[in-house]
Amino acid sequence: MKIPANFDWPAGLREFKQSDTERYVFETMDTATQCAAECGRPLLQTDSKAITVDVFTNEPVQDGVIPVRRFKPYVTHATCKGSELTVRRDPGLAIPAEKDVTWVSATMIVGGTEKIPIVVYRIAGSDQISTAFGERVDVQAEVMLGAGFALITDAEMWSLLTVVGEHGPTEQAYARWADARHLQLVVIHDSEEDVVVSVDIDDDMFREAAAAIGEVLWVTGTGVELDIDNGTFVLERAAARGTLLAATTPIR
Structure with a gap:
C-alpha cells in the first residue's frame, strides 16, 4: 500500500509494525477527522x-513470555506538529484478560430448521496489540489461527458459514459449560488448555440448540462491531482489515 505524499510518518514505526506499517499508517491517518x-x-x-x-x-x-506491543496514535496537521515515535518499556504489559472481552450471543436458524448457537466476541484493545513476530497485527488473531480458526474475507453470513463448514470443527479448541449458565471457549496449545472467553448465556434457545447439535460457532476479530444492548453485530470492518476469524467447536 502506498502512503500519500501529504502523510508525514516516523520511519522508525516499521521496526514495531513490520509488514503492517503502511496499512496501519494509511488507515489511521485517512480516517482521522480532527x-x-x-x-x-x-x-x-x-x-x-x-x-x-x-x-x-x-x-x-x-x-x-509473549512479546506484546500497544499503539496509541495521534494525527495532527503537519503544521501543528511533525511526526514522532515514542517507545515506552512496561515489563508488566500483558495480553488482555478475560474480563476485557465484550460479546453477544444469538441462535441462528439456517436451512429452514437447523439452529446454530453463535457467540461473537471482541477483546478490548486487540486492534492496538501486536506480537513481535509474524505478520498479524493482533495477538488475538495469531492465537485463534493457531487454534484452527478460519480467516474470513467476506463478512456476509452465508459466506462465513460456508468457509467454516468446509473447515469443519476445530480440533485445537472446544467449548464447555463451566456451570448451567457460563460457557467457556478453551484453546489447546502444546497440550496446555487456556480459557480464552467466558460468557454468561441467559438464553434457553441458545442452550437448547447447543445441546441439540453439540457445537458452538465462535466469531471474533479486530474491528468486530457489537451492540450489546440489542445483541447485534457488524463484521464488515473486521473482514476488510483481514482479521475476521470464525470456527465451530465441539461442546465437551
Whole structure:
C-alpha cells in the first residue's frame, strides 16, 4: 500500500509494525477527522497530516513470555506538529484478560430448521496489540489461527458459514459449560488448555440448540462491531482489515 505524499510518518514505526506499517499508517491517518493538537480543527483530505505514535511494549521478554506491543496514535496537521515515535518499556504489559472481552450471543436458524448457537466476541484493545513476530497485527488473531480458526474475507453470513463448514470443527479448541449458565471457549496449545472467553448465556434457545447439535460457532476479530444492548453485530470492518476469524467447536 502506498502512503500519500501529504502523510508525514516516523520511519522508525516499521521496526514495531513490520509488514503492517503502511496499512496501519494509511488507515489511521485517512480516517482521522480532527487535529489532535491544540488547534482542534478538522482534518481535510487535502491537508498535510502527521502522525505521532506512542508504542508501549514489554520487550525484551524472557523465554515463554509473549512479546506484546500497544499503539496509541495521534494525527495532527503537519503544521501543528511533525511526526514522532515514542517507545515506552512496561515489563508488566500483558495480553488482555478475560474480563476485557465484550460479546453477544444469538441462535441462528439456517436451512429452514437447523439452529446454530453463535457467540461473537471482541477483546478490548486487540486492534492496538501486536506480537513481535509474524505478520498479524493482533495477538488475538495469531492465537485463534493457531487454534484452527478460519480467516474470513467476506463478512456476509452465508459466506462465513460456508468457509467454516468446509473447515469443519476445530480440533485445537472446544467449548464447555463451566456451570448451567457460563460457557467457556478453551484453546489447546502444546497440550496446555487456556480459557480464552467466558460468557454468561441467559438464553434457553441458545442452550437448547447447543445441546441439540453439540457445537458452538465462535466469531471474533479486530474491528468486530457489537451492540450489546440489542445483541447485534457488524463484521464488515473486521473482514476488510483481514482479521475476521470464525470456527465451530465441539461442546465437551
